[in-house]
Amino acid sequence: xxxxxxxxxxxxxxxxxxxxxxxxxxxxxxxxxxxxxxxxxxxxxxxxxxxxxxxxxxxxxxxxxxxxxxxxxxxxxxxxxxxxxxxxxxxxxxxxxxxxxxxxxxxxxxxxxxxxxxxxxxxxxxxxxxxxxxxxxxxxxxxxxxxxxxxxxxxxxxxxxxxxxxxxxxxxxxxxxxxxxxxxxxxxxxxxxxxxxxxxxxxxxxxxxxxxxxxxxxxxxxxxxxxxxxxxxxxxxx
Amino acid sequence: xxxxxxxxxxxxxxxxxxxxxxxxxxxxxxxxxxxxxxxxxxxxxxxxxxxxxxxxxxxxxxxxxxxxxxxxxxxxxxxxxxxxxxxxxxxxxxxxxxxxxxxxxxxxxxxxxxxxxxxxxxxxxxxxxxxxxxxxxxxxxxxxxxxxxxxxxxxxxxxxxxxxxxxxxxxxxxxxxxxxxxxxxxxxxxxxxxxxxxxxxxxxxxxxxxxxxxxxxxxxxxxxxxxxxxxxxxxxxx
DNA sequence: TAGTGGTCTAGACCACGCC
DNA sequence: GCGTGGTCTAGACCACTAC
Numbered sequence: 001x002x003x004x005x006x007x008x009x010x011x012x013x014x015x016x017x018x019x020x021x022x023x024x025x026x027x028x029x030x031x032x033x034x035x036x037x038x039x040x041x042x043x044x045x046x047x048x049x050x051x052x053x054x055x056x057x058x059x060x061x062x063x064x065x066x067x068x069x070x071x072x073x074x075x076x077x078x079x080x081x082x083x084x085x086x087x088x089x090x091x092x093x094x095x096x097x098x099x100x101x102x103x104x105x106x107x108x109x110x111x112x113x114x115x116x117x118x119x120x121x122x123x124x125x126x127x128x129x130x131x132x133x134x135x136x137x138x139x140x141x142x143x144x145x146x147x148x149x150x151x152x153x154x155x156x157x158x159x160x161x162x163x164x165x166x167x168x169x170x171x172x173x174x175x176x177x178x179x180x181x182x183x184x185x186x187x188x189x190x191x192x193x194x195x196x197x198x199x200x201x202x203x204x205x206x207x208x209x210x211x212x213x214x215x216x217x218x219x220x221x222x223x224x225x226x227x228x229x230x231x232x233x234x235x236x237x238x
Numbered sequence: 239x240x241x242x243x244x245x246x247x248x249x250x251x252x253x254x255x256x257x258x259x260x261x262x263x264x265x266x267x268x269x270x271x272x273x274x275x276x277x278x279x280x281x282x283x284x285x286x287x288x289x290x291x292x293x294x295x296x297x298x299x300x301x302x303x304x305x306x307x308x309x310x311x312x313x314x315x316x317x318x319x320x321x322x323x324x325x326x327x328x329x330x331x332x333x334x335x336x337x338x339x340x341x342x343x344x345x346x347x348x349x350x351x352x353x354x355x356x357x358x359x360x361x362x363x364x365x366x367x368x369x370x371x372x373x374x375x376x377x378x379x380x381x382x383x384x385x386x387x388x389x390x391x392x393x394x395x396x397x398x399x400x401x402x403x404x405x406x407x408x409x410x411x412x413x414x415x416x417x418x419x420x421x422x423x424x425x426x427x428x429x430x431x432x433x434x435x436x437x438x439x440x441x442x443x444x445x446x447x448x449x450x451x452x453x454x455x456x457x458x459x460x461x462x463x464x465x466x467x468x469x470x471x472x473x474x475x476x
Numbered sequence: 477t478a479g480t481g482g483t484c485t486a487g488a489c490c491a492c493g494c495c
Numbered sequence: 496g497c498g499t500g501g502t503c504t505a506g507a508c509c510a511c512t513a514c
Contacts, residue, residue, distance in 0.1 A: 062500045177471065179465075199437050278504085
């Protein structure tokens, strides 16, 4: 499952790209060469290369080969579901989390009506994210009790997703996100120590499990001067 | 190429999903059923379903089937390379474009150094995007003359990408984007008719051709109160 | 236990870039 | 013409869900 062939090959190739064994602008070995290198079939190689392509590590050109791309971009991706703690580990940040609130509270009315839910019990968590001694983000989470009955302050302090996935065995599958810029409530601007503006970047997420049940609603409020979102996208036809 | 089987199947299924022939929350026919329906092999069906999955139209669950997702979200995607004119056609917007500047001008120094280019000749275009009689976006494009020697005001007025792809045969492949919130120059805030703030959403894009050559740099400055970015993402393992 | 999706294989033909 | 990636096939085995 996690140890399937094409995934391992993709990991191996991406390691070699990141370590410079395949240089930027150069071609990877051809797909038929790779079948010999990894002793597998061509379709399996192609699945691995497809992974690298969506990740923005290579660009495939018909009749030519797979070109290794320059990958000096990643900064603060909000695309893909990546949580603050996972970022924290991959990036080098002196970051901390302060749990401000943890209580039972219903979903905002607009969300529960949109989800066609009738006031489901939920846990509300408000957390302040601090990077390099500066307050940067206020996160507000609503997590349905149907899936997570109990959350302790310690779990909120550490990674919630690790608790959900590793301890509870929840299968988090996908999310929709919306980024806007809005006037923040006074308590938020105060927490973020905003002086000259009350505009804040709102990232609202609806997160779902593998069986498509709605699971969590998050409002992430970012200091505008610290907000950065980096994306890689292929040109789509239609 | 554009008429390959799995693509047509994906289009057909996505039409049927959007028209409610397969209802939200229900299962699609199984993959083996679909092979019979479309008279093709299972791997081809799977490629089609993979398209629908990345597009956020279905969620596949092992041992169960492909669940049709609720797709009432799309609004103003900056993810995927979609241009203002393409949006304009798909959404219902009374939108217009005003070309403010069109001249020869070099790339900003930080970009040309980052691209390791030495002051390549480029065309500079500044355009104001107006929706429902309101100024919403100022776009500034730098397009390398190496690939597009001449751009007329009429082309800038209409879709540049249509000119590049259909007339010049350029193959636009991918882009990196960065979204930030910054203080805008006075002329921009004036164009966008901003009164209470001078904060503006910057979307900077580097666009590349299929052969990985750098092609275009765009700075898109959005009125913060009109900016909206919607995204769909799958949970990624590492 | 039956049906589902996930993976893998070994072959085939095609369109494209390059020489 | 040769090598490349893009597509498609018909089969196989496995892991998971549901009953």
